[in-house]
Amino acid sequence: xxxHPIVLADANNFYASCEAVFHPEVAGKPLxxxxxxxxxxxxxxxxxxxxxxxxxxxWFTIRQEAAYDQVIARSSNYELYGSLSRRMMSIMSxxxxxxxxxxxxxxxxxxxxxxxxxRRIAAVMRRAxxxxxxxxxxxxxxxxxxxxxxxxxxxxxHPSSRGITTWGDLSRDDQGTAVLSSIEIDDVWGIGRxxxxxxxxxxxxxxxQLRDQDPVNMRRRFSVQLxxxxxxxxxxxxxxxxxxxxxxxxxCQILCSRMFGTPILGEEGLRQAASVYAQYACRRLQRQxxxxxxxxxxxxxxxxxxxxxxxxxCGSILLQDPSDDPVIISAxxxxxxxxxxxxxxxxxxxxxxxxxxxxAASYDTLPALGAxxxxxxxxxxxxxxxxxxxxxxxxxxxGIRGDGRNNGDTGAAWAMRREMLxxxxxxxWDEMPVVRAD
Amino acid sequence: xxxxSDVISSIxxxxxxxxxxxxxxxxxxxxxxxxxxDYFDGDFSLDEHIIMHPDTTFIVTVAGDSMQNAGIxxxxxxxxxxxxxxxxxxxxxxxxxxxxxxxxxVMHGHTPVLHPENPAYPDxxxxxxxxxxxxGVVTGNYHWQRKTAQRHVEQPVPPSVTYPGAKSSxxxxxxxxxxGAYRHGGWGSRHV
Numbered sequence: 001x002x003x004h005p006i007v008l009a010d011a012n013n014f015y016a017s018c019e020a021v022f023h024p025e026v027a028g029k030p031l032x033x034x035x036x037x038x039x040x041x042x043x044x045x046x047x048x049x050x051x052x053x054x055x056x057x058x059w060f061t062i063r064q065e066a067a068y069d070q071v072i073a074r075s076s077n078y079e080l081y082g083s084l085s086r087r088m089m090s091i092m093s094x095x096x097x098x099x100x101x102x103x104x105x106x107x108x109x110x111x112x113x114x115x116x117x118x119r120r121i122a123a124v125m126r127r128a129x130x131x132x133x134x135x136x137x138x139x140x141x142x143x144x145x146x147x148x149x150x151x152x153x154x155x156x157x158h159p160s161s162r163g164i165t166t167w168g169d170l171s172r173d174d175q176g177t178a179v180l181s182s183i184e185i186d187d188v189w190g191i192g193r194x195x196x197x198x199x200x201x202x203x204x205x206x207x208x209q210l211r212d213q214d215p216v217n218m219r220r221r222f223s224v225q226l227x228x229x230x231x232x233x234x235x236x237x238x239x240x241x242x243x244x245x246x247x248x249x250x251x252c253q254i255l256c257s258r259m260f261g262t263p264i265l266g267e268e269g270l271r272q273a274a275s276v277y278a279q280y281a282c283r284r285l286q287r288q289x290x291x292x293x294x295x296x297x298x299x300x301x302x303x304x305x306x307x308x309x310x311x312x313x314c315g316s317i318l319l320q321d322p323s324d325d326p327v328i329i330s331a332x333x334x335x336x337x338x339x340x341x342x343x344x345x346x347x348x349x350x351x352x353x354x355x356x357x358x359x360a361a362s363y364d365t366l367p368a369l370g371a372x373x374x375x376x377x378x379x380x381x382x383x384x385x386x387x388x389x390x391x392x393x394x395x396x397x398x399g400i401r402g403d404g405r406n407n408g409d410t411g412a413a414w415a416m417r418r419e420m421l422x423x424x425x426x427x428x429w430d431e432m433p434v435v436r437a438d
Numbered sequence: 439x440x441x442x443s444d445v446i447s448s449i450x451x452x453x454x455x456x457x458x459x460x461x462x463x464x465x466x467x468x469x470x471x472x473x474x475x476d477y478f479d480g481d482f483s484l485d486e487h488i489i490m491h492p493d494t495t496f497i498v499t500v501a502g503d504s505m506q507n508a509g510i511x512x513x514x515x516x517x518x519x520x521x522x523x524x525x526x527x528x529x530x531x532x533x534x535x536x537x538x539x540x541x542x543x544v545m546h547g548h549t550p551v552l553h554p555e556n557p558a559y560p561d562x563x564x565x566x567x568x569x570x571x572x573x574g575v576v577t578g579n580y581h582w583q584r585k586t587a588q589r590h591v592e593q594p595v596p597p598s599v600t601y602p603g604a605k606s607s608x609x610x611x612x613x614x615x616x617x618g619a620y621r622h623g624g625w626g627s628r629h630v
Binding site for chain 1: 491493494496497498499500501502503504505510512515516520521531533534536537538539540541554559571573
């Protein structure tokens with residue numbers, strides 16, 4: 001029996017649950033949270049799931065029906081979700097060691113205790129998060145991460161588990177064959193859509209069948225990752241902690257891409273957007289202490305548009321020297337689109353990608369050809385943002401600063417649409433929740 | 439930070455002196471060194487003092503006068519800790535009619551009662567089949583005494599800005615487009 005189980009804690013309907021924390025009136029009602037620009041459904045309350053609303057549904061296709069069902073829709077309130085996520089993770093880190101924050105709403109932990117003690121601790125931890133921040137989490141306890149994912153999923157869907165399931169609960173009689181036979185290959189952690197298709201071609205459809213493949217053979221045919229997944233399904237831990245996810249993360253490319261609230265016509269608007277996103281990307285570049293050598297910009301029209309055919313363009317600038325200077329990078333981003341824009345196309349998406357990243361500390365070249373590093377401008381921007389709020393200062397012209405709450409953050413007419421944004425209860429003084437005394 | 443070139447240039451050429459003596463890169467303060475330096479570790483923080491559990495504490499604001507006999511006034515900030523288990527006599531934030539409301543929790547035997555601290559308002563006694571949902575326990579409140587000191591509310595009208603020599607009349611007066619831009623009363627006036 002495995003004595004040091006892995007614990008996976010994952011919030012239930014995280015975004016939708018966050019919306020209910022400060023707004024009791026939406027608790028117990030069908031509620032959906034929409035992606036950037038109020039595009040697609042990305043999170044649903046249980047009541048919304050019960051209505052049959054699928055994740056990823058474009059909002060405009062169900063809007064009318066949803067209104068009839070009195071579905072409440074909210075724009076993604078990233079400020080609130082980030083704040084509650086940080087609090088939730090911090091609480092849980094006090095219960096078990098080795099926390100690896102895997103995404104905004106889930107983390108792995110390593111228990112030094114046996115299964116039963118781990119289960120008891122997990123129950124207290126779950127209660128502490130529910131009481132402390134009002135977010136329900138489900139917990140899967142298993143010998144490996146892959147099985148922890150499966151048990152967690154089980155705990156979520158079966159209320160009788162009271163939010164906690166161990167692999168032992170599911171595998172008692174048959175080493176888990178029945179459970180693994182009910183899990184489609186796509187739903188196994190680490191199996192992407194393309195890989196699932198190839199596996200199905202070989203007749204491997206359920207997790208149980210994958211588990212029974214010869215791992216060495218599968219490594220030869222596919223990859224070492226797949227071999228690890230097979231071993232993990234057998235209860236042999238072999239997926240190491242992804243330290244990237246916790247702290248020392250270094251992306252090998254940085255992409256900053258958004259949809260616009262309203263389409264942009266013409267080169268100048270696109271160049272403004274590219275410049276702004278280049279500055280966002282640059283901030284991330286500096287945060288991971290890298291320099292970039294290539295700045296690419298792409299823009300695209302809507303694939304759903306009735307007005308014009310889908311079209312996209314892409315341009316790229318190779319920097320003379322690696323740089324993390326926002327002036328250089330945003331200038332390159334503006335330049336990258338030059339002359340490539342079709343004036344009549346209504347563009348709705350712009351993205352800036354920084355590639356060819358090198359480590360700022362170890363980058364080394366001939367003396368006269370040194371890296372062009374930021375001279376301190378970013379630090380000044382950060383200070384201004386801390387004091388006056390975001391979107392008060394930046395490089396280049398970025399459109400007229402909007403007055404509304406939603407575009408006040410980003411600054412321009414083309415900024416992200418967040419029409420159904422709830423209040424940012426924990427990060428904005430002027431959006432603080434109100435309690436009634438009357 | 440010292441660059442290598444600075445260090446090299448600060449070393450006297452060998453021809454002038456047999457032993458190269460590096461110059462100090464920093465000025466040396468004459469006089470008694472500040473003893474306080476070793477002791478100063480930053481001012482104390484109000485946050486840290488009043489918030490026991492930062493992960494579970496939220497700040498909310500009060501609307502209404504039903505708690506004024508408890509010293510909680512309209513517009514006050516409340517520090518609410520969700521990690522504390524509510525006890526008899528605590529001021530709590532509870533969910534009533536789908537709204538967050540602040541009341542004092544009083545136990546009548548085994549029945550919890552929500553009691554406003556203002557005789558003009560009635561007690562709320564949940565019916566036997568009604569669950570009383572306590573959102574959090576109020577650990578303290580902050581009441582502004584000088585309303586004009588309060589940030590993020592009505593700010594005085596910003597002064598108009600004069601651009602010298604902008605017009606032939608010897609200086610035009612231009613009202614700022616966004617009053618918000620000046621709400622902190624000018625650069626470097628208060629907060630750093």
